Structures are given as structure tokens and as C-alpha cells.
Amino acid sequence: MIGFADEATIEVRSGNGGNGCVAFRREKYIPHGGPNGGDGGKGGDIIFAVKRNLRTLANIRHKHCFKARNGGDGQGWNRYGADGEDCVIPVPPGTTIRDAETEEIIYDFSTAKGDESFTFLKGGNGGWGNVHFKSSTNQAPKQANPGQKGETRFLKLELSIMADAGLVGFPNAGKSSLLTYFTNARPKIAPYPFTTIIPNLGVLRVDDESDIIIADIPGIIEGASEGLGLGDTFLKHITRTACLIFMIDCSDENYLTAYDTLCNELRNYSDNLMEKPRIVLCNKIDVEGAFDRAVEVQNKIRAAEPDTVVIPVSVHTGRGMKDAQHQIMELVSKQEKRDMASGAAADAVENSENANQFGSSFMDSRAYIDDDDDNVQYPGSEQ
Ligand SMILES: Nc1nc2c(ncn2[C@@H]2O[C@H](COP(=O)(O)OP(=O)(O)OP(=O)(O)O)[C@@H](O)[C@H]2O)c(=O)[nH]1
Ligand SMILES: [Mg+2]
DSSP, rough: TOOOOSSSEEEEEEEOOOOOOOOOOOOOOOOTOOBOOOOOOOOOOOEEEEOOOOOOSHHHHHHOOEOOOOOOOOOOTTTTOOOOOEEEEOOOTTEEEEETTTTOOOTTTTTTOOOEEEEEOOOOOOOGGGHHHHHHHSOOOOOOOOOOOOOOEEEEEEOOOOOSEEEEEEETHHHHHHHHSSSSSOOOOOTTOOOOSSSSSEEEEEESSSSEEEEEOOOOOOOGTTTTTTTTTGGGGGGGEEEEEEEEEETTHHHHHHHHHHHHHHHOOHHHHHOOEEEEEEEEEETHHHHHHHHHHHHHHHHHHTEEEEEOOOOTEEEEEEEEHHHHHHHHHHHHHHHHHHHHHHHTTOOOTTTTTHHHHHHOOOOOTTOOOOOOOOGOOOO
16 A cells, blocks of 8 residues: 555564573682573563554554564673563554464454553573582583574564544545544645545544544545445455544535445445444535535435434535534544443453454554654654
8 A cells, every 4th residue: 555554564583592601710719619600681572562642654664673682691700691672662553463474463452452562572581501500410510501592573563543433435525625624634635536545544632631533535436345446445444443424525416326325335345334323424515506415415314314413514614514523523422432331341241252342442542642742643644
């Protein structure tokens, strides 16, 4: 995928243990001082740690090999070698670690409960110095152990964006315009289809304590699930969002069928997407005749799904946008509460097979982003 850091293949190496030492005590007036070679230090571990202000795998993609330090060798006078420093690899919330060859999942930070770090490879143990080999029959052992070797593995890291709300719509519906209106993201906006070719994330500040992350993905067209247009691979980025925002272009001829077509494409990708709570925004009501069309769409959807909120809006003039923002915030917080409840229920029935994979842990890993933090990365602003 062009320019969007959601995959990285890396090599990781834990540190070698330090070698044990062969040494003997030599002091004036102390003949046969005996062995005093110290042990080697332990090699450093490879540890993955979630860093909440990271939003992409860019920092990892640019560095291919991560090595922990080797343990120091043991020395005379029973001195131990120093332990090698661990290598801590920071990853954004929602990262999955797989074996690069077998694709087997090694660890998934989006479902692991509460754990913010994971020790993947242990460093090699340090070798024993000759002090350990002294026995009644061998008072002066010249034997020490070499340090254990560290391990090398190749891994594939994958990131599904952990957004709260995902934008779904035909190309040109105004999704990127909405992201720009609500959030700090500045994706490209243009009057032709497929302007957006990589997903963008934006942060909508709700109050000092919370924010909502919105994901703008490339437009979907009829047949996307069969590969038409840019296909449906981008939908994977919204499989973990709490809710969906559908955008319908009411200045377009297909305004009345757009919603059903989008629902079909989503359903073809995964049933899970259509189970998410959603709201529908009928955009471009500033265009002549579009407001009436928006009301038409509203009536049609309400007749079929009375619970779905449908709001006519114009991103350009701002009409209806306050209401839309309010409804999006409602939807996310409602889902958050539901997730927390189902998370608690899942805790109660531990190891239940039905445990909601979007349970409390998903919301726990929602990033709280500090605007002042220069380290915050947004995929859309990455290029
Ligand atoms: N009249 C009118 N035009 C709008 C409105 N919102 C967006 N547009 C225009 O619609 C066009 C498409 O907007 P984008 O935000 O790029 O649409 P998109 O859904 O992100 O499109 P893709 O990235 O191609 O999927 C741009 O020319 C916008 O200026 C609106 O409320 N009213
Ligand atoms: Mg766009």
C-alpha cells in the first residue's frame, strides 16, 4: 500500500550471554588461591511495548533490524559481566505481530487484555565462570561455560487503525471534506473520484479528557468486493472501529440507491461491519434540489431501519454539522459503554468463546492524544 505504514517486516535479535571467565586468585602469601572467574552477564531481551501516541509503523519500517545488547563477559575476582540492555520496540496500539514465514500470530496488542508490553525473545544466559566448576577432585578447574547465544527471528508487524468511527461512502461524497471540517487532519480534497488513495486519520477533540479518532478511507463503489475501483482491502481499517459514518452525496444521481449499495459491499466484505452502529449523513444539501433529496433518503432509510439516525448536512456551509458532530459523539460513547459492559461480562465468563473481541480492551487502547506532543503521527500526514 503506497505511503501508508500499516505493515513492516523486521529482524529482531536478542543479545548473546557473556562468556564465563577462567581466572585464579593470585595474591602474595596465598598459594593455590583457587578459581575466581565470574559469570557472563545475560543478553538483552526483545520487548514490544505499546506507545499510545504512535499512530503508524513508520518508525519501525525505517529500521529493519532491532538488536538487544550482548551480556558482558565475566572477569577475575568473581566479577560478573554486565547484563546486556534490552531492546524495547515501541508499537502503536492495535499492532499484530506475526512470524514472517509462517504468518502465525505471535501476539496481538489489540486483543490482549491490559498488557502493554510483551517480551518476545529472551537474551541468552551468561556462561558460568570457573568458580562454579571447583570440586574436591578438581581444585583448579580451567573450565568455564560460553554464553548462550541469543535468538534471531523475522517478524511481520501489521497495524489496523484503531479509530472510533470509520467513514464510508462513494468516491467524491465528501468524506475527506468532513474529516477536514471536524478534525486536525488535512487530506487531499478534489472534485474527482478516488482522490483519497490511502486512509487518513483525524482526531476530533471532544473535551479535555477525550477525543474521537475518525478514519477516512478511499471511496467504495459497487463491485468493490470483487475488486472494482480500489477494491475493498481498505475496509480492513474500519473493521475495528466502534461505529460507522455513511456519507451520501445528494447532488449525485444515485443518491437513493447509494446507501443500499454501500451496505451490500460492506456485507460482502464482512458481516461484522454491518453489525456496527451507524449514522448516515446526506451531504451537499447546499446544492440546488439536494435538500429535498436528502429528506427522501432520510424517509427511505427510516422506513427500513427506524433506529438509524439520518442527518442532512452540508460540509461546505456547515449546515447540520453541529447535529452531526453531536450524534457521532453520542454513538461513540454509547458504543464505548456497551463495549465496557460486554468487556466486563466477558471477564466474568473467562475464556468464553463468545468473548467480544471489540470488548473493553479495544476501548482501553484508544489513544488519548496530546496536541502538544510532537511525536504524534497521523498516517494521512505521513508523506
Ligand atoms: N457543494 C458541495 N460540495 C462539497 C461538499 N462537501 C464536499 N464537497 C466537494 O465534493 C468534492 C469531493 O470531496 P472529497 O472530500 O474529496 O470527497 P471524498 O469522499 O473524500 O472523495 P474520494 O477521496 O475520491 O473518495 C470536492 O470538490 C468537495 O469540495 C458540500 O457540502 N457541498
Ligand atoms: Mg477523499
